[in-house]
Amino acid sequence: MAQLRIDIDLCTGCGVCVPSCPLGALSLNDGVAVASEACNDCAACISVCPVEALSIPIEHRLQESKLTDYRDVWVFCEVEEGKIVHVTPELLGKGRELADTLGCRLCTVLLGHEVENLASQLFHYGADCVYLVEDERLSPYRTVPYMEAFVSLVKKYKPEIILIGATICGRDLAGAVATRLETGLTADCTELRIADDGKSLLQTRPAFGGNIMAQILCEKHRPQMATVRPKVMEMPELDASRSGEMVRESLVLGDARILTEVLEYIKDELESVNLVDADIIVSGGRGLGKPENFSVVRELAKVLGGVVGSSRAAVDAGWIPYPHQVGQTGKTVRPKLYIACGISGAIQHLAGMRTSDVIIAINKDPEAPIFKVATYGIVGDVLQVVPKLTERLKRL
Numbered sequence: 001m002a003q004l005r006i007d008i009d010l011c012t013g014c015g016v017c018v019p020s021c022p023l024g025a026l027s028l029n030d031g032v033a034v035a036s037e038a039c040n041d042c043a044a045c046i047s048v049c050p051v052e053a054l055s056i057p058i059e060h061r062l063q064e065s066k067l068t069d070y071r072d073v074w075v076f077c078e079v080e081e082g083k084i085v086h087v088t089p090e091l092l093g094k095g096r097e098l099a100d101t102l103g104c105r106l107c108t109v110l111l112g113h114e115v116e117n118l119a120s121q122l123f124h125y126g127a128d129c130v131y132l133v134e135d136e137r138l139s140p141y142r143t144v145p146y147m148e149a150f151v152s153l154v155k156k157y158k159p160e161i162i163l164i165g166a167t168i169c170g171r172d173l174a175g176a177v178a179t180r181l182e183t184g185l186t187a188d189c190t191e192l193r194i195a196d197d198g199k200s201l202l203q204t205r206p207a208f209g210g211n212i213m214a215q216i217l218c219e220k221h222r223p224q225m226a227t228v229r230p231k232v233m234e235m236p237e238l239d240a241s242r243s244g245e246m247v248r249e250s251l252v253l254g255d256a257r258i259l260t261e262v263l264e265y266i267k268d269e270l271e272s273v274n275l276v277d278a279d280i281i282v283s284g285g286r287g288l289g290k291p292e293n294f295s296v297v298r299e300l301a302k303v304l305g306g307v308v309g310s311s312r313a314a315v316d317a318g319w320i321p322y323p324h325q326v327g328q329t330g331k332t333v334r335p336k337l338y339i340a341c342g343i344s345g346a347i348q349h350l351a352g353m354r355t356s357d358v359i360i361a362i363n364k365d366p367e368a369p370i371f372k373v374a375t376y377g378i379v380g381d382v383l384q385v386v387p388k389l390t391e392r393l394k395r396l
């Protein structure tokens with residue numbers, strides 16, 4: 001229950017607080033402010049009240065005084081078909097860096113059924129400790145049992161930072177856990193580091209359509225939570241000599257709380273394009289002119305043993321389905337070779353591919369922004385250059 005106090009003797013009914021509430025929980029009744037059940041004590045209204053009629057008793061203020069109780073960096077280990085999902089070691093690499101800066105441990109949360117055998121890999125990728133919860137109800141993934149298991153670990157061991165992969169399951173879990181813990185969550189971070197104060201997590205992510213990079217701090221709540229897309233962070237080196245501590249916990253949850261049952265998995269055929277793990281991607285954009293011209297991109301990809309990507313403009317035009325889209329609202333990729341054919345290099349496209357090892361851009365406009373990030377640039381007509389390149393590679 002919310003603890004916001006409204007002193008009706010002080011309140012003048014000026015209404016300044018009403019629009020300040022992000023939840024629309026404040027209104028005026030009989031000339032004084034009243035808060036509905038939607039109030040979550042966020043305190044946004046307190047500072048705007050000109051007569052100091054609003055307050056939250058000291059014992060209920062957000063956990064500021066307890067921030068120091070939280071310690072360690074945690075990474076959620078995502079498991080799919082018995083294997084650790086690629087984003088997990090990527091996050092362990094970044095988590096290691098953060099933990100070393102803070103001088104704390106890097107821990108992993110491993111949830112599932114018969115998954116203990118995976119723990120050694122987590123140590124090899126840098127974890128000092130694995131919190132293991134095994135239970136039949138944790139396989140396959142469902143929100144409620146995962147959230148309950150995760151939240152009870154957080155309440156018991158109090159991590160300072162939690163990193164979760166921005167995958168379908170990770171996004172679902174992160175939102176549920178953050179809501180339950182009443183803490184902040186920054187989605188799709190592209191950069192994470194410890195701020196200059198030496199303790200807060202500085203979370204960077206694109207905002208306003210990718211036009212600015214927002215830097216976000218979670219100042220008053222713990223843990224600080226962030227999701228990161230696959231391939232955004234670098235894969236760390238594996239050190240098979242490392243090991244660590246294993247902490248076993250159990251899932252305490254009545255079956256009646258679990259409202260969903262997984263009946264069947266049906267693979268989405270469109271999602272069979274594995275852009276994220278591809279070493280070579282050949283992408284086409286609006287510069288191809290029409291959908292049929294995607295054939296030149298497909299041919300080149302085939303000769304190179306790569307997969308076909310695209311810009312959003314090509315997807316929006318209906319030339320190629322969405323699973324091929326690279327960029328801020330598509331996939332983030334980090335191949336060894338990325339060939340951009342007739343793609344201008346808008347910031348939202350670059351957000352998804354700029355960390356590729358080698359970028360080759362083919363564009364008829366020498367001023368196209370894609371050339372700024374390209375390792376090699378070919379100024380020319382994509383419909384002439386790409387078939388010639390394909391032909392040459394075939395001969396090689």
Ligand SMILES: Cc1cc2nc3c(=O)[nH]c(=O)nc-3n(C[C@H](O)[C@H](O)[C@H](O)COP(=O)(O)OP(=O)(O)OC[C@H]3O[C@@H](n4cnc5c(N)ncnc54)[C@H](O)[C@@H]3O)c2cc1C
Nearest residue numbers: 285286287311312313327328329330342343344349364382
């Ligand atoms: C919120 C938001 C999210 C977005 N997310 C994404 C995203 O995830 N991915 C993404 O790609 N975009 C995204 N966009 C769209 C992005 O801003 C660009 O509009 C888009 O990337 C442009 O695609 P394009 O480069 O194919 O087309 P254009 O910008 O139209 O560029 C076409 C290029 O082809 C060149 N060209 C034309 N003809 C030829 C030819 N014959 N030979 C060689 N070159 C030729 C032109 O010189 C030009 O540089 C997003 C936008 C917003 C607002």
